[in-house]
Amino acid sequence: MAAPEQSWSWFPALALGVSFLKCLFINAYHSTDFEVHRNWLAITHSLPVSRWYHENSSEWTLDYPPLFAWFELGLSHVGRLFDQDMLRVENLNYAGPSAVLFQRLSVVFTDAVFVLATRECCRCVREQKGSQDVLSRPSFVLAVLLLWNFGLLIVDHLHFQYNGFLFGILLLSVAKHLQGRHLQGALLFSILLNLKHIYLYVAPAYGIYLLRSYCFTQDHKDGSVRWSSFSLVRLLMLGGIVVSVCALSFGPFVVMGQLPQVLSRLFPFKRGLCHAYWAPNLWALYNALDKGLAVLGVRLKLLKEAELLRASMTGGLVQEFQHSVLPSISPSVTLVCTLLSILPALVSLWRRPRGSRRFLRCLLICALGSFMFGWHVHEKAVLIAVLPLSILAVESREDAGTFLLLTTTGHYSLFPLIFTPTELPIKVCLMLLFTVFSFTALRRLHRGQGSLLHPLEVLYLLGLVVVATACEVVFPLSPWKQRLPFLPLLVTSVYCSAGVSCSFLRLYVALLQPEHKPKQP
Template sequence: MIFTTTLLTSCVKLLLIPAYRSTDFEVHRNWLAITYSLPINKWYFENTSKWTLDYPPLFAWFEYILSHAAQFFDEKMLNVNYINYSSDRTVLFQRLSVILTDLVYAFVVYKCCSSLQKSWRKDVVLPILLITNCGLIMVDHIHFQYNGIMYGILLISIAYMLQGKHLASAFWFTVLLNMKHIYIYLGPPYFIYLLRHYCLKGPLNVKNVISRETFKNVFYLGFLVISVFVITFFPFKDHIPQVLSRLFPFKRGLCHAYWAPNFWAVYNTVDKILFAVGKVSGVQFENSSTASMTGGLVQEFSHSILPSIPPLVTIILTALFMIPAMVKLFFLNKQATNFIRCMIVCGLTSFLFGWHVHEKAILMAIIPLSILSIMESTDARIFLILSTVGHYSLFPLLYPSSLLCVKVLLLLLYSFYAFHSFYKIFPLSICSYSLPLLNPLESVYILGLAAVFLYENVIHNLLSFKDQLPFLPLMFTSAYCSIGIIYSWISYYIYFLKYNGVHVRTKINKSNKIE
């Protein structure tokens, strides 16, 4: 199943080679040029292009390896002065490089599925959900990025955690952090789970905490993690501050160029509505930069009515909302699914309250949740809502009209398969008028995405004031999707806090209703 699904999905990816590509295509081409043509001590200083290298060193080495293959396609793409260079051979190489590195992801899906108990849902449903994830296809193979290989590393880390191989799991997660630092948001569950179930094995008492075994495990874990960081950053030891300044550019705005559907999208929407109401009422405002919050490049902005949010506030909110989940995880048993649930909670928390969050970061929650979705009906229900809304929220990334049918078809095929499969796994019915596993209100909300799509692509273009409010479709999409993701976060957080760590099968009565 994994081989067949990978082969068919790769064929679809090959068909998308000539499709629209975003500025991320030029970003990665420029990084190929930087790592190929410049010495290491200049990689994080080079600024000929505005798309400077801002990923951790292991990803820079990944680009360096790719660049030596790129020279056989078109060596001109490796010139840092050739800004926005995109010959046919350059496009072919970069597209193929994403497709080939996705084979790592496919192999890891096999390893991850092998860590679970043999069943139809594990052998068929889970591989299809992971390999055909429409968000990865839209982001990597149209928009253009290399998320597939990084989610492959995340999944191999999860697979080793499921197998009880804690050091191997910690190693691969540390490697992942040194490839893309956004995954630091998933770090707290690793820290708490490994502390409790690797370092502090056994009962929580003074004798066990100060035991020789505990100190030995702390040393092994600490040595492994620190070693990976030291090896990664050692070649850049003379300019660590410069590397860190590239990795954490807090001068970027609160929101990315396209609003990620999180709490700040709702906050921005309220700010715009208040400004519009005040303007109609004749109120004069000192700050009228109402559209600045949609910028994605390095810049700062201020809200018009509501208080502007500094980076420190987002960090504090994210940390505060993670603490209850961390406490819960610490006292749960060592079942690895508890760790994955906490990871999903933390991924959603960071997505909702983080600084300059990219809309594609929603995949940090959707992909791990795919594993749990085949185990419990509640996980499946949240997955159906989160994946449908989260993947729809990626539509603004693929804005050309020529991609309209492509992105709709990708989402519909994936969502239909998910709903159909979970109905077979969990033949539950809330009522005869609901979508599988969902209650009537949740069903209405999901079907409401069709109205959002209709407004964005048809109705807005017919309005007389469309030129005065060009941001309205995007704002509407972000705010609507934010509601679904916030709802999923609250529901899943409550579910996790109530969860006792024991696998429970949902009972079904004779009328096929949930008991």
């Protein structure tokens, strides 16, 4: 049951409040991604299209799909009103006050897409009957979980990126599918893929769901439902949407014969298996095991010291590495592992396409499966699962538990992104506030339905306090800081990998468990 229209008076206050908070971060720390996007503004504004994907005077070359390059070009025409110097390709590492102001505000204003998407998602959740208190309403809790999401706040408005804009399109697409508007959802997702190709993570879920639920129509016979009638017209309509968006994005580069060059920028496999242990996934555990075996081998005189130096993936560099003891992993191996990890979910969705919530659950498994087993995964990619999971968390007790486990571990794994002492109180306070609200609000929504987490999961999450204290307080004061500067990254990723892995398994259990038929009256 949708919330009555007059009960949405709280939504503008939530949206304006978080926008005001974002503006307070304008002069805070920003990462190298600030220079990345400044350089892309300069490239798209100052150079002809034919040179966009060839320009390499900066190490931060354009490596997003063409539609995002057109997006940067649009921003640059506004940016020239603030500071034309930032639009010069030769002005490397330029960060004038006006340029900083423009780029920060550009993220805040493009977040309007995320605000709109949040409103649409809130309209899709099932409200609890007789719920008068706004704090006990799923729509209100979902709005806070999305608009005030800790991970999105620090990644976009401290670290600096445009994830809010991109996730807004993803959530709008999901909302359209929840509303049964499949063509609109497909159009939005096609646009999203041509803005940032990391969303290929969840493309298999979209492909299977649209093919099975939209291109196959339902036959009703003798009170039963069968999915048998295939509609070629619907398939052609979907194909036309995808081809049209890709033609708009890649068409000019195909005409210029630059498609191979563009694709080489989008898929740079020379960056190595891991980003210096930062992503809490299976390969972080694999690398830690290899490192431990190498150390043990040297001490037992089974390996030479040189073999230990080879296992130096804690060096913080983005490059290819060879494992010392365990077999080295290639991109093809990660692809096979990823496909195998999501295949059961895709088969289950094909066999039982019983609603958009099932599609959403499969989408989450694809996102986490790609995060767990993918090649050179960034820690920020965990948000692809965290944000859509918020929708299920306000409706289901089991999903609420998975959300709390994944969000707490996934958000803490982002802590190393913001490593400056000045911003330490900001990230600690923001995460504490978001985490306390998440636990309190979700327990209130699902009260009387049992505990959300297993006692061992609660104990594991409490262990994050110990890890945080050791990495953020004790380690900076210890003599190990000079000898092993990337040890906190290793500890954080390995510890958080356990929580992400458990969340992945919980989602699978929820998806594959047998359906319970309602009792006959």
